[in-house]
Amino acid sequence: MDIGEIARRAGVSRSTVSYALSGRRPVRAETKQRIQAVIDEIGYRPNAAARALKEGRTRTLGLVIPPASLRLTDMQLGFVASVVEAAAHADLDVLLSPSGGDHDRSFERMISGRRVDGVVLMEIRLEDERVTRLDRAGLPFVTIGHTAHPRGTSWIDVDYATLVARCVHHLADLGHRRIALINRSPELVAAGYGPAHRAQAGFAEAVRRRGLTGVELACQDDPAAGEECFEQLRERHPDVTAITTVNEAALPGIQRGIERAGVDVPGAMSIAGVAARHWAEGFRPQLTAADVPTLEMGARAVELLLERIATPGAPARHLLLTPPISLRDSTGPAPAR
Amino acid sequence: MDIGEIARRAGVSRSTVSYALSGRRPVRAETKQRIQAVIDEIGYRPNAAARALKEGRTRTLGLVIPPASLRLTDMQLGFVASVVEAAAHADLDVLLSPSGGDHDRSFERMISGRRVDGVVLMEIRLEDERVTRLDRAGLPFVTIGHTAHPRGTSWIDVDYATLVARCVHHLADLGHRRIALINRSPELVAAGYGPAHRAQAGFAEAVRRRGLTGVELACQDDPAAGEECFEQLRERHPDVTAITTVNEAALPGIQRGIERAGVDVPGAMSIAGVAARHWAEGFRPQLTAADVPTLEMGARAVELLLERIATPGAPARHLLLTPPISLRDSTGPAPAR
């Protein structure tokens, strides 16, 4: 079922079949029909490897995901889903590489074996070795999240600093004076994980500006830790009246903690955060939050990547999203003393 | 940076370089070293497309996932993660195809363009067109889940019928006479989705055997639906004292419902189910459940697939897992009348 077989059966040369399929040179309508008939009959599809070899491109995008052993967060999952979706829409396939840990072989294969035309990288650290490796390999890539100094690389990210700051301002406007930030895990903060880092910075700056008292807590990305973190907060800082968080995975736990402590939200405690709509609306009462447009981000990332692939010389582009905060039911005036 | 460049710099022929790398023919140690030195210097990696073209295999596995627009369940995510993990372990790459809906192009490309050596299929329906298409394409594949009549295909699955039956027996042993099954979504049941179907069958059979009264409810795979479903159950069947469920995504909602209704578990209501350990242990009180070994299943699926690829003639193999039920804190004696 190679192209030669089609050519033989249609009584033409291999190149004619190729031109009939690609349309790069005119082929008589009758001939084209004859070829198409044979193709339909045999069920022929061009061999992807042969095409990739000759064309020098694979029509495949690489997607680097966190090591599979780690549970993907909902947000990461959203990125994966939307990248795959967008790629499929552009008739591209997606090759997965669980990188980090000891599985760098897969990453190595992907970037140096010319298996992909471009790469989408996620879970970017402020200093990220993978970025420099991709740069050296001369492979087009786009990151979801951005490094400390993203010189020539295209990226898309959510402006955590601004969003957290906005939450703080919103809470301050409501009269809250003591506000806590429930951040991502201590490990991530220590590892220089961008969102955690920038949330911290935005929080500190906003708190300073408004002359508030700020408390920052690092919390593992899971419900149990969220509950524990909330209890800890109540114990050590009982005077805090508002919480802002970027840790969506901890939300169910925070909610549990609130319910068990019998705290009235938003009567006695206000909460505002950054989270995918899914999490914000699942919270009781529904969470006032900046909705991270996970699905859109993956799609835009692919868009940026396709641009980079099409015109490698073009300047890198950056998309810093600042979705509006959706007012829901979890924030209200600070309780009177 | 092709093999010719290496050959030139090392002063040997291209075939010698190839043999030095593959070891399929002896190469003098000194020559081998010289070649290796050049390779290390240049950072050469064989072009994947060229190799695939000549060898006739791509060293890539295909993984068909539900359309990306749908939220992947935790279990599906576990499959994806473990398949990717296992493939990476065998130095294979994984190509993703979101199939179903209008994205069949990707599926079509994958199976007929010889882009992959084999395919892992998940979310199998009792009658599944994709299986027949793969069969026709003559591509080795393995399914996670199984069709109604899986003749010559290898698969791995969890024995939902038996597990649900065991839950029922366990509850019956504790004295419960009226038991509800909270199944997966009505759509899945209607579409002939295996686990939902077999859970139903196992439930009905066990209930009949023990002479119990059984109530079956279909429930969307999300917390909100779980809560609603529980409330509905309390309202319409207030005499039910035990629940068994295969809908892990609904568990948090069921828990919420229980808490809001102030029902004592396991004092007034027992619950036993089938769920990944993660969900069972996250439930309060911890859920007595058969722990679905998601991660193991993906790994075993890849194992089966590699066997199929290695020896296409060998008979298909089936792995029907029946993990034991872990007794936790959610089941107890039926309340006295």
Place this chain on the structure above:
DNA sequence: CCCTCCGTTCGAATCGGTTCGACAGCGGGT
């Protein structure tokens, strides 16, 4: 001393596509 065999290497064919150059035939402009 000749013949084999083995280790080592090379050249050429091959995988299945795409694409370039050439060429035939035909219509139109001058």
Place this chain on the structure above:
DNA sequence: ACCCGCTGTCGAACCGATTCGAACGGAGGG
């Protein structure tokens, strides 16, 4: 009548690897 350009087709080269057959030289056996 001639040349140009366009349409439609073919043959051959090429992408970058693997692999087969053959050649060469030295060691070992008869």
